[in-house]
Amino acid sequence: MAFAETRLPAGRELTALKNARIVLADEIVTGHISFSGGEISSIDMGVAPQSGEDLNGDYLLPGLIDIHTDHFEKHVYPRAHVRWDPLRAALAHDAQIIGSGITTVFDSICVGATVSRPERREVLAPMIDALELAQSAGMMRAEHLVHLRCEVTDAETARLTEANIGKEIVRMISVMEHLPGRRQSKNIGAYIERRMADTGESRAEAEKNTRELLSFSDEISENVRLTVIDLAHKHELPLLSHDDTELHHVDEAVAAGITVSEFPCTIEAARKAKELGMDVVGGAPNVLRGGSQSGNVAVSDLMAESLVDILASDYVPRSLLDCAFSIAADDAFSEDLPAAIRLVTKAPAGVSGLTDRGELVRGKRADLLQIGVLEGHPFVKQAWVAGRRVL
Structure with missing residues:
Protein backbone atom coordinates (compact mmCIF):
# COMPACT_ATOMS: atom_id res chain seq x y z
CA MET A 1 0.00 0.00 0.00
CA ALA A 2 1.45 3.38 -1.01
CA PHE A 3 1.28 6.39 1.30
CA ALA A 4 2.45 9.13 -1.05
CA GLU A 5 0.38 12.03 0.28
CA THR A 6 1.60 14.27 3.08
CA ARG A 7 0.05 17.00 5.17
CA LEU A 8 3.38 18.64 5.86
CA PRO A 9 3.77 22.26 4.75
CA ALA A 10 5.81 22.49 1.55
CA GLY A 11 8.28 25.13 0.45
CA ARG A 12 6.63 27.02 -2.42
CA GLU A 13 9.41 29.22 -3.76
CA LEU A 14 11.83 27.93 -6.38
CA THR A 15 15.11 26.99 -4.70
CA ALA A 16 18.31 26.05 -6.50
CA LEU A 17 21.35 24.40 -4.92
CA LYS A 18 24.49 24.41 -7.04
CA ASN A 19 28.04 23.05 -7.00
CA ALA A 20 27.00 19.91 -5.13
CA ARG A 21 28.08 16.30 -5.32
CA ILE A 22 24.60 14.91 -5.91
CA VAL A 23 24.19 11.32 -4.72
CA LEU A 24 21.75 9.63 -7.08
CA ALA A 25 20.56 6.05 -6.71
CA ASP A 26 23.42 4.63 -8.81
CA GLU A 27 26.01 7.37 -9.20
CA ILE A 28 27.38 10.67 -7.92
CA VAL A 29 27.24 13.66 -10.24
CA THR A 30 28.44 17.23 -9.81
CA GLY A 31 25.71 19.68 -10.64
CA HIS A 32 22.70 21.54 -9.32
CA ILE A 33 19.20 20.73 -8.24
CA SER A 34 16.06 22.87 -8.17
CA PHE A 35 12.84 22.34 -6.27
CA SER A 36 9.55 24.11 -5.64
CA GLY A 37 6.13 23.22 -4.32
CA GLY A 38 7.75 20.56 -2.18
CA GLU A 39 9.02 18.56 -5.17
CA ILE A 40 12.26 18.27 -7.10
CA SER A 41 11.82 20.09 -10.40
CA SER A 42 15.19 19.48 -12.05
CA ILE A 43 18.61 17.89 -11.65
CA ASP A 44 21.21 19.25 -14.03
CA MET A 45 24.93 18.98 -14.69
CA GLY A 46 24.95 22.01 -17.01
CA VAL A 47 25.56 25.67 -16.26
CA ALA A 48 24.43 26.48 -12.74
CA PRO A 49 21.88 29.25 -12.15
CA GLN A 50 23.36 32.54 -10.95
CA SER A 51 20.89 32.74 -8.08
CA GLY A 52 21.53 29.25 -6.74
CA GLU A 53 22.98 28.63 -3.29
CA ASP A 54 26.55 27.36 -3.61
CA LEU A 55 27.13 24.16 -1.64
CA ASN A 56 30.88 24.34 -2.29
CA GLY A 57 31.23 20.72 -3.32
CA ASP A 58 29.39 19.21 -0.36
CA TYR A 59 27.31 16.06 -0.80
CA LEU A 60 23.61 16.43 -1.51
CA LEU A 61 21.63 13.38 -0.39
CA PRO A 62 18.00 12.36 -0.20
CA ASP A 356 7.02 9.87 -3.10
CA ARG A 357 10.51 10.00 -1.56
CA GLY A 358 13.77 8.15 -0.96
CA GLU A 359 15.81 9.24 -4.00
CA LEU A 360 16.76 12.37 -5.90
CA VAL A 361 14.51 12.19 -8.94
CA ARG A 362 12.41 14.82 -10.65
CA GLY A 363 8.89 14.76 -9.20
CA LYS A 364 9.93 13.13 -5.92
CA ARG A 365 9.52 14.98 -2.65
CA ALA A 366 12.29 17.46 -1.94
CA ASP A 367 13.66 15.86 1.21
CA LEU A 368 17.32 16.84 0.99
CA LEU A 369 20.49 16.92 3.06
CA GLN A 370 23.63 18.97 2.60
CA ILE A 371 26.39 16.84 4.09
CA GLY A 372 29.92 17.90 4.89
CA VAL A 373 32.64 15.42 5.85
CA LEU A 374 35.47 16.05 8.30
CA GLU A 375 38.14 13.36 8.73
CA GLY A 376 35.67 10.71 7.60
CA HIS A 377 32.82 11.95 9.79
CA PRO A 378 29.71 13.14 7.89
CA PHE A 379 27.66 15.94 9.40
CA VAL A 380 24.44 17.70 8.43
CA LYS A 381 24.84 21.32 7.36
CA GLN A 382 21.32 21.90 6.05
CA ALA A 383 18.14 19.84 5.70
CA TRP A 384 14.95 20.34 3.72
CA VAL A 385 11.67 18.46 4.19
CA ALA A 386 9.12 18.75 1.38
CA GLY A 387 11.18 21.66 0.05
CA ARG A 388 11.08 23.58 3.33
CA ARG A 389 14.40 24.22 5.04
CA VAL A 390 14.18 22.87 8.57
CA LEU A 391 17.85 22.87 9.59
Missing part, protein backbone atom coordinates in the same frame (compact mmCIF):
# COMPACT_ATOMS: atom_id res chain seq x y z
CA GLY A 63 16.70 12.65 3.35
CA LEU A 64 17.26 9.48 5.36
CA ILE A 65 14.32 7.20 6.17
CA ASP A 66 14.44 5.25 9.42
CA ILE A 67 11.86 2.48 9.73
CA HIS A 68 12.83 1.52 13.29
CA THR A 69 14.05 3.65 16.15
CA ASP A 70 12.87 3.28 19.74
CA HIS A 71 14.58 6.52 20.77
CA PHE A 72 11.35 8.41 21.50
CA GLU A 73 10.83 6.21 24.56
CA LYS A 74 14.26 7.20 25.86
CA HIS A 75 13.09 10.82 25.93
CA VAL A 76 9.86 9.85 27.70
CA TYR A 77 11.95 7.99 30.32
CA PRO A 78 15.26 9.92 30.41
CA ARG A 79 16.15 8.16 33.67
CA ALA A 80 14.85 5.14 35.49
CA HIS A 81 11.52 5.96 37.18
CA VAL A 82 11.48 9.49 35.65
CA ARG A 83 8.61 10.02 33.21
CA TRP A 84 8.85 13.13 31.03
CA ASP A 85 5.94 14.96 29.44
CA PRO A 86 5.31 13.15 26.11
CA LEU A 87 4.95 16.34 24.04
CA ARG A 88 8.20 17.79 25.38
CA ALA A 89 9.82 14.39 24.85
CA ALA A 90 8.56 14.33 21.24
CA LEU A 91 10.11 17.73 20.51
CA ALA A 92 13.45 16.71 22.01
CA HIS A 93 13.35 13.50 20.03
CA ASP A 94 12.56 15.37 16.80
CA ALA A 95 15.58 17.64 17.28
CA GLN A 96 17.83 14.60 17.49
CA ILE A 97 16.16 12.94 14.51
CA ILE A 98 16.52 15.86 12.11
CA GLY A 99 20.02 16.57 13.42
CA SER A 100 20.90 13.01 12.40
CA GLY A 101 19.74 13.62 8.81
CA ILE A 102 16.53 11.59 9.17
CA THR A 103 13.68 13.39 7.40
CA THR A 104 11.14 10.54 7.71
CA VAL A 105 11.12 8.49 10.89
CA PHE A 106 9.00 5.56 11.99
CA ASP A 107 8.94 5.99 15.75
CA SER A 108 8.90 2.42 17.03
CA ILE A 109 6.65 2.35 20.05
CA CYS A 110 6.24 -0.82 22.09
CA VAL A 111 2.73 -2.23 22.39
CA GLY A 112 2.43 -4.40 25.48
CA ALA A 113 4.41 -4.76 28.67
CA THR A 114 7.60 -6.62 29.48
CA VAL A 115 8.91 -7.62 32.90
CA SER A 116 11.19 -4.61 33.13
CA ARG A 117 8.80 -2.12 31.47
CA PRO A 118 5.21 -2.68 32.67
CA GLU A 119 4.49 1.04 32.21
CA ARG A 120 4.53 0.65 28.43
CA ARG A 121 0.82 -0.16 28.44
CA GLU A 122 -0.13 3.19 29.90
CA VAL A 123 2.26 5.42 27.93
CA LEU A 124 1.41 4.03 24.47
CA ALA A 125 -1.59 6.27 23.73
CA PRO A 126 -0.04 9.45 25.24
CA MET A 127 3.09 8.97 23.11
CA ILE A 128 1.08 8.57 19.91
CA ASP A 129 -1.16 11.50 20.85
CA ALA A 130 1.91 13.71 21.44
CA LEU A 131 3.34 12.87 18.02
CA GLU A 132 0.01 13.55 16.31
CA LEU A 133 -0.45 16.87 18.10
CA ALA A 134 3.09 18.10 17.50
CA GLN A 135 3.01 17.17 13.83
CA SER A 136 -0.42 18.63 13.11
CA ALA A 137 0.58 21.87 14.85
CA GLY A 138 3.72 22.23 12.73
CA MET A 139 6.05 21.73 15.69
CA MET A 140 8.07 18.92 14.10
CA ARG A 141 10.84 19.31 11.54
CA ALA A 142 11.08 15.67 10.42
CA GLU A 143 7.99 13.73 9.38
CA HIS A 144 7.04 11.29 12.14
CA LEU A 145 5.10 8.10 11.50
CA VAL A 146 4.49 5.29 13.98
CA HIS A 147 5.76 1.72 13.87
CA LEU A 148 3.88 -0.37 16.44
CA ARG A 149 6.20 -3.02 17.91
CA CYS A 150 3.73 -5.58 19.20
CA GLU A 151 4.92 -7.75 22.09
CA VAL A 152 2.98 -10.98 21.64
CA THR A 153 3.79 -12.24 25.15
CA ASP A 154 1.42 -9.71 26.78
CA ALA A 155 -2.30 -10.52 26.76
CA GLU A 156 -3.09 -6.79 26.58
CA THR A 157 -1.22 -6.34 23.28
CA ALA A 158 -4.14 -7.38 21.08
CA ARG A 159 -6.48 -4.86 22.70
CA LEU A 160 -3.92 -2.06 22.61
CA THR A 161 -3.08 -2.76 18.98
CA GLU A 162 -6.72 -2.70 17.94
CA ALA A 163 -7.25 0.59 19.80
CA ASN A 164 -4.40 2.35 18.00
CA ILE A 165 -3.84 0.73 14.62
CA GLY A 166 -6.52 2.79 12.89
CA LYS A 167 -4.82 6.11 13.63
CA GLU A 168 -3.58 7.84 10.49
CA ILE A 169 -0.07 8.25 11.86
CA VAL A 170 0.33 4.48 12.37
CA ARG A 171 1.98 3.09 9.24
CA MET A 172 3.89 -0.08 10.20
CA ILE A 173 3.50 -3.14 12.45
CA SER A 174 6.00 -5.68 13.74
CA VAL A 175 5.53 -8.77 15.88
CA MET A 176 8.12 -9.56 18.51
CA GLU A 177 8.60 -12.10 21.28
CA HIS A 178 11.03 -11.12 24.01
CA LEU A 179 11.26 -14.22 26.15
CA PRO A 180 14.24 -16.01 27.72
CA GLY A 181 15.43 -18.88 25.55
CA ARG A 182 13.65 -17.47 22.48
CA ARG A 183 14.86 -15.43 19.54
CA GLN A 184 17.17 -12.62 20.71
CA SER A 185 17.52 -13.89 24.28
CA LYS A 186 18.71 -17.45 23.70
CA ASN A 187 20.80 -17.50 26.88
CA ILE A 188 18.38 -18.04 29.79
CA GLY A 189 21.17 -17.65 32.35
CA ALA A 190 22.00 -14.19 31.01
CA TYR A 191 18.32 -13.28 31.07
CA ILE A 192 18.03 -14.28 34.72
CA GLU A 193 21.07 -12.14 35.58
CA ARG A 194 19.50 -9.12 33.82
CA ARG A 195 16.16 -9.78 35.55
CA MET A 196 17.81 -9.84 38.96
CA ALA A 197 19.47 -6.51 38.18
CA ASP A 198 16.24 -4.94 36.87
CA THR A 199 13.85 -6.18 39.56
CA GLY A 200 16.01 -6.78 42.64
CA GLU A 201 14.78 -10.39 42.84
CA SER A 202 16.94 -13.10 44.37
CA ARG A 203 18.23 -15.82 42.06
CA ALA A 204 15.66 -18.29 43.37
CA GLU A 205 12.85 -15.76 42.80
CA ALA A 206 14.11 -14.85 39.34
CA GLU A 207 14.36 -18.51 38.29
CA LYS A 208 10.88 -19.30 39.64
CA ASN A 209 9.31 -16.24 38.03
CA THR A 210 11.04 -16.98 34.73
CA ARG A 211 9.57 -20.48 34.66
CA GLU A 212 6.11 -19.05 35.36
CA LEU A 213 6.59 -16.37 32.69
CA LEU A 214 7.42 -18.95 30.05
CA SER A 215 4.46 -21.14 31.00
CA PHE A 216 2.03 -18.22 31.01
CA SER A 217 3.37 -16.63 27.82
CA ASP A 218 3.10 -19.84 25.83
CA GLU A 219 -0.62 -19.87 26.59
CA ILE A 220 -1.26 -16.41 25.14
CA SER A 221 1.45 -15.54 22.62
CA GLU A 222 0.12 -17.47 19.62
CA ASN A 223 -3.38 -15.99 19.93
CA VAL A 224 -1.99 -12.48 20.32
CA ARG A 225 0.34 -12.98 17.37
CA LEU A 226 -2.45 -14.12 15.09
CA THR A 227 -4.68 -11.21 16.17
CA VAL A 228 -1.96 -8.62 15.50
CA ILE A 229 -1.16 -10.11 12.09
CA ASP A 230 -4.83 -10.15 11.15
CA LEU A 231 -5.20 -6.48 12.16
CA ALA A 232 -2.14 -5.49 10.12
CA HIS A 233 -3.49 -7.21 7.02
CA LYS A 234 -6.93 -5.69 7.56
CA HIS A 235 -5.43 -2.20 7.65
CA GLU A 236 -3.03 -3.00 4.77
CA LEU A 237 0.06 -2.01 6.73
CA PRO A 238 3.61 -3.26 6.16
CA LEU A 239 4.25 -6.17 8.53
CA LEU A 240 7.63 -7.18 9.95
CA SER A 241 8.87 -10.20 11.89
CA HIS A 242 11.28 -9.21 14.66
CA ASP A 243 14.40 -11.16 15.69
CA ASP A 244 13.98 -14.24 13.50
CA THR A 245 16.44 -16.78 14.84
CA GLU A 246 15.41 -20.28 13.82
CA LEU A 247 14.46 -21.37 10.31
CA HIS A 248 10.91 -22.10 11.43
CA HIS A 249 10.54 -18.46 12.54
CA VAL A 250 11.02 -17.41 8.92
CA ASP A 251 8.71 -20.12 7.61
CA GLU A 252 6.01 -19.02 10.07
CA ALA A 253 6.42 -15.39 9.05
CA VAL A 254 6.10 -16.09 5.34
CA ALA A 255 3.09 -18.35 5.92
CA ALA A 256 1.44 -15.43 7.76
CA GLY A 257 2.04 -13.04 4.87
CA ILE A 258 4.90 -11.15 6.55
CA THR A 259 7.32 -9.71 3.99
CA VAL A 260 10.14 -8.22 6.09
CA SER A 261 12.56 -9.91 8.49
CA GLU A 262 13.72 -7.28 10.96
CA PHE A 263 17.05 -7.80 12.74
CA PRO A 264 17.46 -11.56 12.16
CA CYS A 265 19.64 -13.00 14.91
CA THR A 266 21.39 -15.71 12.89
CA ILE A 267 22.86 -15.87 9.42
CA GLU A 268 20.80 -19.01 8.76
CA ALA A 269 17.57 -17.10 9.39
CA ALA A 270 18.70 -14.25 7.15
CA ARG A 271 19.58 -16.66 4.35
CA LYS A 272 16.21 -18.34 4.66
CA ALA A 273 14.43 -14.97 4.61
CA LYS A 274 16.16 -13.93 1.40
CA GLU A 275 15.53 -17.34 -0.15
CA LEU A 276 11.81 -16.89 0.50
CA GLY A 277 11.75 -13.37 -0.93
CA MET A 278 11.66 -11.33 2.28
CA ASP A 279 13.43 -8.01 2.71
CA VAL A 280 15.99 -8.07 5.53
CA VAL A 281 16.60 -5.19 7.93
CA GLY A 282 19.92 -4.88 9.75
CA GLY A 283 20.89 -2.57 12.60
CA ALA A 284 23.27 0.27 11.77
CA PRO A 285 24.72 0.30 15.34
CA ASN A 286 25.63 -3.36 14.88
CA VAL A 287 27.75 -2.43 11.85
CA LEU A 288 29.48 0.47 13.57
CA ARG A 289 30.19 -1.54 16.74
CA GLY A 290 31.51 -4.49 14.75
CA GLY A 291 28.90 -6.86 16.14
CA SER A 292 25.69 -7.36 18.06
CA GLN A 293 25.31 -5.97 21.59
CA SER A 294 23.36 -9.12 22.49
CA GLY A 295 25.82 -11.63 21.03
CA ASN A 296 23.87 -12.41 17.86
CA VAL A 297 25.05 -12.33 14.25
CA ALA A 298 27.13 -9.39 13.03
CA VAL A 299 25.35 -7.39 10.33
CA SER A 300 28.67 -7.08 8.47
CA ASP A 301 28.62 -10.88 8.08
CA LEU A 302 25.12 -10.63 6.60
CA MET A 303 26.24 -7.88 4.24
CA ALA A 304 29.17 -9.99 3.06
CA GLU A 305 26.57 -12.37 1.63
CA SER A 306 24.33 -9.56 0.29
CA LEU A 307 21.63 -10.46 2.81
CA VAL A 308 20.79 -6.92 3.98
CA ASP A 309 18.33 -4.71 2.09
CA ILE A 310 17.75 -1.97 4.65
CA LEU A 311 19.56 -0.45 7.61
CA ALA A 312 17.65 0.97 10.59
CA SER A 313 19.03 3.03 13.47
CA ASP A 314 17.41 0.83 16.16
CA TYR A 315 18.63 2.72 19.23
CA VAL A 316 21.07 5.39 17.91
CA PRO A 317 19.46 7.75 15.36
CA ARG A 318 22.78 9.20 14.21
CA SER A 319 24.03 5.71 13.27
CA LEU A 320 22.28 5.75 9.87
CA LEU A 321 24.37 8.59 8.46
CA ASP A 322 27.61 7.37 10.03
CA CYS A 323 27.02 3.81 8.91
CA ALA A 324 26.33 4.68 5.26
CA PHE A 325 29.51 6.70 4.91
CA SER A 326 31.52 4.14 6.89
CA ILE A 327 30.38 1.30 4.63
CA ALA A 328 31.26 3.26 1.50
CA ALA A 329 34.75 4.05 2.81
CA ASP A 330 35.57 0.51 3.95
CA ASP A 331 37.01 -1.91 1.40
CA ALA A 332 35.58 -4.78 3.44
CA PHE A 333 32.16 -3.84 2.03
CA SER A 334 31.24 -3.98 -1.64
CA GLU A 335 28.88 -0.98 -1.50
CA ASP A 336 29.95 2.39 -2.88
CA LEU A 337 28.33 5.55 -1.49
CA PRO A 338 25.19 5.47 -3.71
CA ALA A 339 24.61 1.82 -2.79
CA ALA A 340 25.14 2.53 0.91
CA ILE A 341 22.77 5.50 0.79
CA ARG A 342 20.10 3.32 -0.86
CA LEU A 343 20.09 1.17 2.29
CA VAL A 344 18.88 4.16 4.31
CA THR A 345 16.71 5.96 1.73
CA LYS A 346 15.28 4.25 -1.34
CA ALA A 347 15.04 0.75 0.15
CA PRO A 348 13.18 1.72 3.34
CA ALA A 349 10.90 3.98 1.28
CA GLY A 350 10.00 0.97 -0.84
CA VAL A 351 9.04 -1.41 1.96
CA SER A 352 7.10 1.26 3.84
CA GLY A 353 5.01 2.27 0.82
CA LEU A 354 6.35 5.84 0.72
CA THR A 355 6.54 6.10 -3.06
